[in-house]
Amino acid sequence: MAVIGTITFFDGKSKTKAGAGYRGYHTLESLKGVLDYQTSEEKTKPWLISSLNCNAATAYEEMVLCKEMYDKAQEDGKNRMLIHFSQNLVEGETSPEIAHEIAGKLAQHRFFEGFQVVYATHLDTGKLHTHFVVNSVNLEDGHKWELSTKQLQELKDYSDSILREYGLHITQKTRKKEEESYKSQHQIRMEQQGTSWKYETYLAVKTCMELATSKEEFIKAMNRLGYQVDWSDTRKYVTFTDPDGHKLRNKKLYPQEKFSKEAMEKRFILNAQYREMERKQEVENAMDTAYGILRLANSISKSTGTRYPLQQIEKDYSSAAARRELAKEAEKGRGLDWER
Numbered sequence: 001m002a003v004i005g006t007i008t009f010f011d012g013k014s015k016t017k018a019g020a021g022y023r024g025y026h027t028l029e030s031l032k033g034v035l036d037y038q039t040s041e042e043k044t045k046p047w048l049i050s051s052l053n054c055n056a057a058t059a060y061e062e063m064v065l066c067k068e069m070y071d072k073a074q075e076d077g078k079n080r081m082l083i084h085f086s087q088n089l090v091e092g093e094t095s096p097e098i099a100h101e102i103a104g105k106l107a108q109h110r111f112f113e114g115f116q117v118v119y120a121t122h123l124d125t126g127k128l129h130t131h132f133v134v135n136s137v138n139l140e141d142g143h144k145w146e147l148s149t150k151q152l153q154e155l156k157d158y159s160d161s162i163l164r165e166y167g168l169h170i171t172q173k174t175r176k177k178e179e180e181s182y183k184s185q186h187q188i189r190m191e192q193q194g195t196s197w198k199y200e201t202y203l204a205v206k207t208c209m210e211l212a213t214s215k216e217e218f219i220k221a222m223n224r225l226g227y228q229v230d231w232s233d234t235r236k237y238v239t240f241t242d243p244d245g246h247k248l249r250n251k252k253l254y255p256q257e258k259f260s261k262e263a264m265e266k267r268f269i270l271n272a273q274y275r276e277m278e279r280k281q282e283v284e285n286a287m288d289t290a291y292g293i294l295r296l297a298n299s300i301s302k303s304t305g306t307r308y309p310l311q312q313i314e315k316d317y318s319s320a321a322a323r324r325e326l327a328k329e330a331e332k333g334r335g336l337d338w339e340r
Contacts, residue, residue: 006159010242031081038120048121059118063135070142083134090169091127103130114140133233197246213272231255
């Protein structure tokens, strides 16, 4: 992985604990995996996903077809399948829409001519950033993507110039910080196989956090899943202990900003607000249904002369769903004559 100003290039290489050596983006599966990650609904939104020379929804199939057309789809451990990099912006300086617009301008650089490109602006961290996936094979003539150090610097300078046009600052990241946060291939394989206790803990915390309306409710939800939660006001971090005794602090969950004590408590407040809004909506819906049934009963009484219209509705339309549908029909063009 090389960090060049506002652009971070990923090479898909990480040494495993088992000492299996280095692996990169040399399989079609890796291409699909990065595209899926890039466009995940947990990371971005549909309107923040764009593409060049392909359709973002079918990019994988189109990129594979391009490789096969030029006989460059071999999975021999040497044939690189994609180029993956991100454009990084300083936190809080602009909106997701502007960040995506900036990414679109970067994609117009001459180095991308004829290449299939998908780019998506991510919202899952405090800092806006856009991930780019480029097919390593050019659609127009089949040549492979190759840039010299000088050309990479040119691309970095072009990206910086766009940010300056928008009045934004230039970010700088250290290689050490990036490497510390990068997962090993061993950890990735465990997650893919569903055998990672760390990932299981992450999913448990994420799920309970998205539902709970208070710290107490969150802890109870975690307890029901078999986890112990040590959340003390005197300690900086929260510690989660899984049913097998593995311990994991919230600072190890990614992104860290999302799982800090403060961020989690803010999420609980939002959940409580959402739940109250849903409760009010349910009450309003119930009232609308009741008024609709009264309108229908009034209509039946007028048209048939019966003194017991509600019992007729109850008899003829026993299910709540049927009564709601009738109520909706009755509301169309009819009022309720309260003086009858």
